[in-house]
Amino acid sequence: MGLDQDANSSGLHLVLGLSLTASVKETAPSTKPDDHHLCVIKPTPTKPYPSKEPSLTLGLSGKGYHVPRNNVAINKVYCEDPLEFSRQTSPHSVVSSFSTGRVIKRERDLSCEDMEVDAEERVSSRVSDEDEDGTNARKKLRLTKEQSALLEESFKQHSTLNPKQKQALARQLNLRPRQVEVWFQNRRARTKLKQTEVDCEFLKKCCETLTDENRRLKKELQELKALKLAQPLYMPMPAATLTMCPSCERLGGVSDNGSNKSPFSMAPKPHFYNPFANPSAAC
DNA sequence: CAATCTACCGCAATTACCTCA
DNA sequence: AATGAGGTAATTGCGGTAGAT
Incomplete structure (x- = not known):
């Protein structure tokens, strides 16, 4: 169901939840999302929360009812108590239904997930959310x-929620399921960002180490060149300095003419940092 | 059985509000 | 009091998936 599709890449250990979304279909089909002047939310026999009362919600026409792109009008009402605020305002109230089809779907989903706020209340909430002074x-x-602590605790148990868990958590926190969903989304994003930063730091360190190693090797090469100029051309090589490539099993340091050009010809290096651990790369 | 449609979900990017220094 | 930065709730749009037709 796509719940875990990104689990590995993001480094998260996601729990595969059994989705009930297939039964959530209180849809008033529309071909054009933007043509939703009237949003009807109606119950169906497949409704996942049969104990709830069916609701019918009507939205106002978009004409003369301009809703900005970000639908800010819906959150007009605000009070000091976040819980109260969350009850009074609906991030996906019916107003949102006028902007995009996606939001309409969300709203419908919400309507069955969060039935404690009945349709009438939400309509009135929407009306009260409406701008009187034109500011959004x-x-x-x-x-x-x-709330944060409980969400955090829940996130530790599973970084994604199935609809039932979301609903239960929302009820427990006195939040809307959508808010819980958003919190988890943002939380996952923060986790991923943090992990990326850690990875970035690690790669930086690797880069520094490799740069140092490169510098050291260059210096060593220069010294060897200088040494080579100072020494006789056909100097026999001590056996102890010979090394064998572990990959191709060729003996290094023994060239046809006995010259000393192979990387395996010298005494073993005190240290070589190879992050890719690929011995054949030297051949 | 394949193609298409629809609904849903998660994510990335972004916006915008709020707090604090 | 003004302001900029950082944190984060919320929005938007897209792609992927699954079930229905």
Whole structure:
């Protein structure tokens, strides 16, 4: 279901959850998302939360009801208590349904996930969220310490949530499922970012080490060249200095003419940093 | 059985609000 | 009081997947 598709690449250990989304289809089909002047949310027999009351929500026409791209109008109402705020405002209230089809889907999904807020309340909330002064201030919920702690704890157990877990957590936190979902998304992103930073630091260190090694080898090469000029041309090589390539098993340091050009011809190096551990690379 | 449609989900990128120095 | 930076909630758009037709 795509839950774990990126688990390996992101370094996360995701739990494969059994999705119930197939049954979430309270859809009023539309061919053009932007043509949604009227959003109807209706229950179906496949509704995953049968204990809830069916709801019917009507949205206003888009004409004369301009909604900005970011749908900021929906969060107009704000109060000091984040919980109260989360109850009063709906990040995906019906207003959102007028912008994109995607949001419409979200809204419908929300409508079955979060039925404790009934349709009428949400409509009135939407109306109360409507701008009276024309400003579109997107107010931001601030999670309490308790909420953050619980979310964090839950994230440690599983970095992704199936719909049931999301619903349960949202109920427990007195948040909307969508808010829980968003929190987990952002949390995963932060984790990934942090991991990327760690990886970046590691690669930087590797780079520094390799640069040092390169510098050292260059210096050594210069010394050897100088040494070669100072010494006789056909100087017999001590057997102890011969090394064998572990990959191709050729004996280094023994060329046809006995000259000393092979990288394996010299005494073993005190240290060689090879991050790729590929002995054949030297051949 | 293949093609198409639809709904859903996760992610990346971005926006925008809020807090704090 | 003003302001810039950082944290983060929220939005948007896209791609992938699965079920239905």
